[in-house]
Amino acid sequence: FFFHMTMSFRLxxxxxxxxxxxxxxxxxxGDIKVGSALGRKIMQNARSLENNKDMNYDFVINxxxxxxxxxxxxxxxxxxxxxxxxxxxxxxxxxxxxxxSDSCKNDRSVGCSSKYGDxxxxxxxxxxxxxxxxxxxxxxxxYETQAECxxxxxxxxxxxxxxxxxxxxxxxxxxNANDDDKQDNDGFDPMxxxxxxxxxxxxxxxxLEDVQYYLGPYCADQxxxxxxxxxxxxxxxxxxxxxxxxxxxxxxxxxxxxDTSLISNRCLSCGRMDEDGNYEMxxxxxxxYGISGKCETKMNVDYPNExxxxxxxxxxxxxxxxxxxxxxxxxxxxxxxxxxLFLTIAVLLAGYVYYLRTKLGRAMINLSAASxxxxx
Numbered sequence: 001f002f003f004h005m006t007m008s009f010r011l012x013x014x015x016x017x018x019x020x021x022x023x024x025x026x027x028x029x030g031d032i033k034v035g036s037a038l039g040r041k042i043m044q045n046a047r048s049l050e051n052n053k054d055m056n057y058d059f060v061i062n063x064x065x066x067x068x069x070x071x072x073x074x075x076x077x078x079x080x081x082x083x084x085x086x087x088x089x090x091x092x093x094x095x096x097x098x099x100x101s102d103s104c105k106n107d108r109s110v111g112c113s114s115k116y117g118d119x120x121x122x123x124x125x126x127x128x129x130x131x132x133x134x135x136x137x138x139x140x141x142x143y144e145t146q147a148e149c150x151x152x153x154x155x156x157x158x159x160x161x162x163x164x165x166x167x168x169x170x171x172x173x174x175x176n177a178n179d180d181d182k183q184d185n186d187g188f189d190p191m192x193x194x195x196x197x198x199x200x201x202x203x204x205x206x207x208l209e210d211v212q213y214y215l216g217p218y219c220a221d222q223x224x225x226x227x228x229x230x231x232x233x234x235x236x237x238x239x240x241x242x243x244x245x246x247x248x249x250x251x252x253x254x255x256x257x258x259d260t261s262l263i264s265n266r267c268l269s270c271g272r273m274d275e276d277g278n279y280e281m282x283x284x285x286x287x288x289y290g291i292s293g294k295c296e297t298k299m300n301v302d303y304p305n306e307x308x309x310x311x312x313x314x315x316x317x318x319x320x321x322x323x324x325x326x327x328x329x330x331x332x333x334x335x336x337x338x339x340x341l342f343l344t345i346a347v348l349l350a351g352y353v354y355y356l357r358t359k360l361g362r363a364m365i366n367l368s369a370a371s372x373x374x375x376x
Contacts, residue, residue: 059301060289061281063098064267066111067130070094070123070219070226071315089235092123092219094226094263095315096288098299104267111267117299118312121292127217127226128194130263133284135191140272142174188256193217193228196236201250213240215255217262225261 073091096119099112145166146156153161166174193199196216216236220227229236230243240246247255270285293308 057286057289058281060098060285061271061279062101063117063285064101064104064111064269065130065285065288066097066099066104066267067263067265068095068097068110068118069223071223072219088237089233090218090237092217093120094123094126095120095312096126096292098270098285098289099267101267101269101271106266109265115298115300117294117296117301117304119289119292119294120308120312120315121288123217123219123226124195125291126288127262128191129284129287130268131191131194133268133282134264136283137272138173141171145169145171145174188253190228190257190262194262196231196234198234199230201247211240213246220261226263227259227261228255228257230255 070092073093097111098117098119100115103112103115105111148169149162149165150156152165156162163172163175166172193215194217196214199213199215201213211232214231214234214236215228216231217226218229218236219225230240230247232238232240244255244258247258268282268284270282271279272282274280293311294305295309295312296304297306297309
């Protein structure tokens with residue numbers, strides 16, 4: 001009897017677990033996953049609205065970009081022609097937020113908590129536009145500082161005075177931005193590799209002609225930073241073995257941005273003053289906003305674009321460190337109820353089995369005692 005009760009209990013548990021798993025799977029299936037074909041379709045369709053040239057993006061000028069992280073999506077490589085081409089390439093996406101410039105905080109991982117829009121865009125596009133804007137900002141700063149320091153340092157003839165002047169403005173990088181850094185690193189410019197590009201390793205130090213290498217940006221530090229990496233394919237999907245040491249052995253210097261991020265976490269204003277004193281939008285905001293997937297539900301605008309809200313919802317941000325992580329499974333109320341019911345019934349059944357076992361044990365003892373008394 002006890003054996004049959006135990007088997008019945010196990011069968012019941014197995015059936016209930018199957019119900020729980022089925023409920024959870026149905027719930028997850030109702031959401032759009034980040035890496036799904038439908039998710040990628042949403043990203044493509046988000047661009048269709050931007051083909052209307054009459055759309056006005058002037059309001060973006062009052063916002064600042066806050067980089068929030070990046071993630072990888074694997075997809076079929078439709079351009080794979082050669083035998084050595086990768087068939088499944090890595091697509092990298094960046095999530096960023098547009099915060100009102102007057103409320104965007106550098107020390108907050110999310111930038112702001114109200115009147116914002118969330119966006120997702122191709123990593124290469126974002127990186128190229130971002131680096132170009134940073135370079136332009138540096139040029140503007142150096143131009144203005146040079147004019148100011150030249151008036152203080154004999155029209156710029158006094159090198160020591162110029163160095164001290166630049167340092168007082170906190171822009172010492174203006175002294176060697178165009179000379180020493182690039183000479184030390186063979187003219188290496190990260191802008192050339194904002195998108196995956198071929199890189200010729202060798203330079204007289206080591207011949208590596210048997211392998212073709214590529215440099216490009218990728219998500220690092222669990223999606224919280226964007227680094228440069230060495231790859232062996234033109235989609236920058238397959239990392240080169242011992243890439244950093246290989247690069248150093250061939251060039252004599254460390255791979256730039258292999259340990260530090262290309263993209264800063266500071267708020268980057270979308271507005272700037274032009275040479276005529278007019279306020280205009282920076283290229284980075286104009287370029288990435290137009291082609292990004294948008295979720296402007298919480299943005300204070302007349303016609304918010306919510307075409308990519310479901311997709312972006314599939315990308316979760318860990319608030320304590322600002323790192324983006326994809327979420328393939330969400331909490332299921334149906335599964336939670338089923339699990340609670342399962343645990344309750346399991347406890348009751350366990351108690352009932354224990355009761356029957358105890359009762360059966362006592363009956364056997366009494367029967368044994370009666371048998372001995374009869375024999376005596």
